[in-house]
Amino acid sequence: MFSMTDYDKLQLIMEESPEKKELLTRLLESHRMEVSAISHEIRNPLTLVYSTLQLIEAQHPQVQSIRHWNSMRQDIEYMNQLLAELSDYNNGEKLTLTRTDSSAFLKTLVLSFASSLLDSDIEFTSRIAPKLPIILMDPVKIKQTLLNLLRNAQDAVSSLQELRRPSIRLDAEYTDCKLLISITDNGIGIDAADLASAFDLFVTHKPGGTGLGLAIAKRIITAHKGTIHAESTPGIGSSFTISLPVQQDA
Numbered sequence: 001m002f003s004m005t006d007y008d009k010l011q012l013i014m015e016e017s018p019e020k021k022e023l024l025t026r027l028l029e030s031h032r033m034e035v036s037a038i039s040h041e042i043r044n045p046l047t048l049v050y051s052t053l054q055l056i057e058a059q060h061p062q063v064q065s066i067r068h069w070n071s072m073r074q075d076i077e078y079m080n081q082l083l084a085e086l087s088d089y090n091n092g093e094k095l096t097l098t099r100t101d102s103s104a105f106l107k108t109l110v111l112s113f114a115s116s117l118l119d120s121d122i123e124f125t126s127r128i129a130p131k132l133p134i135i136l137m138d139p140v141k142i143k144q145t146l147l148n149l150l151r152n153a154q155d156a157v158s159s160l161q162e163l164r165r166p167s168i169r170l171d172a173e174y175t176d177c178k179l180l181i182s183i184t185d186n187g188i189g190i191d192a193a194d195l196a197s198a199f200d201l202f203v204t205h206k207p208g209g210t211g212l213g214l215a216i217a218k219r220i221i222t223a224h225k226g227t228i229h230a231e232s233t234p235g236i237g238s239s240f241t242i243s244l245p246v247q248q249d250a
Contacts (some may be wrong), residue, residue, distance in 0.1 A: 053072075053076065094223075098136070098139055101134055105131040105139060105143075112125075113184075124169070125170075127172070137224055138224070145220050148217055153183055156238060167186050179247050180241060182240065185238055189202060189232045189237055190238055195230055
């Protein structure tokens with residue numbers, strides 16, 4: 001599979017001439033179809049295996065006490081999650097663009113996320129500037145990206161315990177024809193060495209992580225011709241900033 005660096009290099013080559021763009025576009029599409037076919041062929045029998053395990057548990061609850069049963073079940077759940085995220089990554093560049101009121105979109109999103117924190121001690125705040133523009137974007141995939149970053153922030157602050165009150169903040173503003181969205185937390189932070197590879201495929205420093213979440217986020221934002229940037233200080237917190245271009249006539 002291509003890495004994010006490989007894709008970045010291919011994009012630069014594609015910009016050199018229409019002929020190169022056409023050839024590499026066909027190559028990438030063939031690559032996507034191959035990955036999709038492999039994922040599909042694996043997910044089908046794996047889903048059947050998982051369904052069978054659930055049926056066995058329902059009919060014979062005592063099997064849950066068998067050594068390694070739960071770990072086997074968790075392994076299958078992890079593989080299903082990995083294949084689902086691999087599919088998301090593979091389709092990250094396929095956008096359904098819609099003219100979207102970014103203010104209404106973000107307000108709905110923060111309300112949804114805030115409601116998920118009602119039973120926690122996490123302080124969540126949002127600062128959405130007034131009169132944000134209409135923007136051409138894929139609202140489903142941008143929502144997926146932002147919720148992934150917010151959940152990462154939730155994971156990062158969940159281990160603070162008595163150190164300080166965990167907090168997450170979302171900021172949004174419009175400047176220089178760009179919509180800027182930042183998600184900041186006061187969590188455990190990320191080491192500089194780990195931060196450098198944070199958007200690489202299958203690189204994760206989170207227990208149970210697949211190493212695809214941030215790679216998917218970058219691919220989706222890049223497909224929107226935007227950028228995503230991360231800053232972090234261990235022991236202080238992290239901030240992820242997305243920049244999306246806003247069409248002048250939007």
